[in-house]
Amino acid sequence: MLGTILQASFFSAFLVDAAPHPHHRRADNGVAKTPPMGWNTYNHYSCYPNESIVHSNAQALVDLGLADLGYTYVTTDCGWTVADRLANGSLTWDATLFPSGFPALGEFLHGLGLLFGVYEDAGIKTCSEGQDQAGSLYHEAQDAATFMSWNIDSLKYDNCYSDAATDYPNVDYTPSTSPSLRYANMTKALDAQSRPVLFQICEWGVDFPALWAPALGNTWRIGNDIIPDWRTIFRILNQAVPNQPYTGPGQWPDLDMLEVGNNVFTTAEEQTHFSLWAIIKSPLVIGGALKDEYTSISEASLEILMNEDVIGYNQDSLGVGAGLKRRWTEEGYEVWSGPLSGDRIVAAVINWDDEERDLTLDLPDVGLQYAGSLKDIWGGKSAEGVKTSYSGSVAAHGVLLLELGDIITAGTYSTSLFGSSDGITTTFESVYANTTSSKYTVSISFSTAPTKATTIELSTSANTTSQTIKVPASSKTITSTLSLSAGSTNTITIKSGMTIDSITIESPTGTYYAGQTDFTLAGSAVIEQCGTSGCAPVGYKIGYISSTGTATTTIPATVSSASGTEAKYIEIDYINNDVAFSTTWDWGSNSRNITVSVNGGDPVRLEVPLSGHHSELYSPGLGWWDTATLGLLLDGWVDGDNEVVVANAADTDVSETWGADFVGLRFFD
Incomplete structure (x- = not known):
């Protein structure tokens, strides 16, 4: 989005919020306390549903036991209506496809x-490709009343044929x-009816709906349609990242069916697919054929949809969606949690590789050191x-999905x-370090304080x-520095005549290097000033980072x-x-590359997700002032000065000419 970056400087005088502020949902009507679950015609039958299809699949929800697990909303998507309204202006169904009405x-x-779920559109026509079907634009009040007379329970509201200014x-x-203006009209019409319905806003993530949709509806589509190809999962997850803070009872980000x-x-x-949709707290809407004249769902797929643990994570009463914690692009895996x-954590380690392999979750990456129980x-x-880490075999494109309880x-x-x-002598095993450094802080807690000054080793x-560390008289806790190597297999040995209850380790705080002041630019890279509180924490960013645009500093x-040489962690x-x-x-992934090299070594690529928490169309900065952070462990650091180059040297991914914009990095030495 070269044009988008150019436009950002125009708004530099305007105020922009750097951090998300979840809005209140519309008046709590008791709908969608947890993410809705159900079945929808579209993914399998496209815009060609009929009465028999809906009947047979709905019956299968019951017969297969899916309804008992919460899959209760049954929505007939596009293709159910006709081009013309009745003489009184009301919508009607296609009597050939739905003879019973x-x-x-x-x-x-x-x-x-x-x-009972119904689909309609916020434009003059629905999205039914190749067939004209009436939309609800300018008919919101009448259509809401019509739907209510049919006793619907939910409305999925699409976004085609909607912009009058562009015909x-x-x-x-x-x-x-x-x-948002058209969706607000339908919200008003629905709220005027005699009972609440689930309102599903489906405008494909245009105008960052997480900022306004919770005030109007119960769910909002975060992005464009899912497609029947594995690459769609990475693309949707990259767009889910900035939506995570807005999740909660009555308001759910919809990753699509x-x-x-x-x-x-x-x-x-x-x-x-199912695991990540569940833990992010997306609605779980089945898009496959369960049972019709020609098709029955496979036992393997049914077993996935009926996994009660995974459904439980989605329906958990806390209502907090999982977020992206770490990503190893070149190693092909990442961690969400x-x-x-009940003081539990759910964590997912995704294997993006095409081969089965063992992967390890370091518990500190999800904020833990210990789990008394793991599933x-x-x-x-x-x-x-489970101490510090857990490893398991993960199939190609599979996931290590873990529930962690009794946590520390x-x-x-x-x-x-x-x-x-x-x-x-007391020896501690499985000690974790995010970076190799001699500047860790350890606090040692003794069972009883010494009556006189002593020392420990x-x-x-x-x-x-x-x-040798001095322990003053009457001190139950002392603090010192120590050295650890990056990883989860460090040991600490303490020789003391006193009983040690525990130790606490703190990582070095790190030193911040701002792109604006600490880096030298070359090639296409330029410094841009952001609006008030934008591009946190420094208010500036480096943009136009291409294969020839670089930012270099000495650390x-x-x-x-x-x-x-040693491995050091940066954020x-x-x-x-x-x-x-x-x-x-096609290739769109909602991602951009950023590469970092140390002392002329091979650049390490990090493919970053979306960070924008503001509209890409109308906000000051167009969402390009919103900072996010991801960590990276880099080898090749030497004692003394190190040359660090931030660039877009991404030979393995040529789809993105421009790299992510760069604000700065924190170095943990």
Whole structure:
């Protein structure tokens, strides 16, 4: 979005919020306390549903036991109506496709204990390709009353043929006004009816609806349609990232309908798809054929859809969506996690590689040091007393989905769990470090304070030379520095005549290097000023980073390794609002690259997701002032000065000419 970046400087005088502020949902009507679940005709039958299809699949929801698990909304998507309204202006159904009529369809669904969902459009026509069908624009009040007379329970409201200023194009990703205005009209019409309905806003993520949709409806589509190809999962997840803070009871980000059961993904891919939709708290709407004249869902897909643990994560009463925690682009995996009720954590490690392999979750990446209980959902395993990390085999494009309970926060190591003692020497195992450094802080807690001053000796696997630490009289806790190596296998040995209860480890705070002041630019890269509170934390960013545009700085480091080099952790503050609308059907991924190289070594690529929390169309900065942060562990640091180059040297991904914008980085030495 070169043009978008150019326009950003025009708005530099305007105020912009750097951090998201979730809005209140519309008056709480008791709908969607948890993400809605159900079945929809579109993914399998496109805009060609009929009465028999809906009847047979709805019956299958009941017969297969899916309804008992919460899949209750049954929605007939595009293709059910006709081009012309009745003489009184009302919508009507296609009598050839639905000979019994829509009121009767609702009665049938309600008779099965299911809920009746209808699809319509906020434009003059629906999105039914190749067939004209009436939309609800300018007819909102009448259509809401009609739907209510049919006893509907939910309305999915699409966004085609909606922009009068551009003569109502079928699809318009850059409308002249915000779609929110048309959705507000339907909200008003629905709220005037006698009972609440689930209102599903489907404007494909245009105008960053997370900022306004919760005030109007119960769910909002975060992006363009899911497509029947594995690459669609990465694209949608990249757009889900900035939506996570807005999730909560009554307001849910909709990642689109599930492809589970449509025979387009492998079983492992379906598990990944279903798991991430569930833990992010998307509505779980089945898009596959369950049962019709020609098709029955496979046992493997049905087993995925009926996994009660995964459904439980989606329906958890806490209502907090999982977020992206770490991404290793070149290694082909990433970690998502989020909190659950009952002081539990759910974590997912996605294997993007085309081969099965073992992957490891370092618990500190999701804020933990210990889990008394662990459930490996798709591996069918459980474990107790998990310290610092957990590994498991993950199929190609599969996911390691874990539920962690009886948890302890990262950095805390009790002797009873992590230590062993012979009465004089206490050794702590499985100590984690995000970077290799001699500047970690350790706090040692004793069972009883010494009556007089004494000393202890401390050494680590990263520095076997003992250091002597003084313990003042009457002190139950002392603090010192120590050396650790990046990873989860450090050991700490303490020689003391006193009993040690626990130790607490704190990482170095790091040093910040701002793109504006600390980097030298070359090639196409330029510095841009952002509006008030934008491009946090410094108010500036470096844009136009291409294969020839670079930002270079010198960072001093302390290295004590005999090899002369060490691995150090950095956190990159980046900006990306390159939203994939028109490119969704092809290579569009909602991502941009940023590469970092140290001392002329091979550049390490990080493919970053969207960071924008503001409209890509109308906000000051167009969403290109919103900073996000991801971490990266880099080898090749030497003692003394190190040359660090931030660029877009991404030979393996040529689809994006421009890299992510760069705000700065924090270096943990």
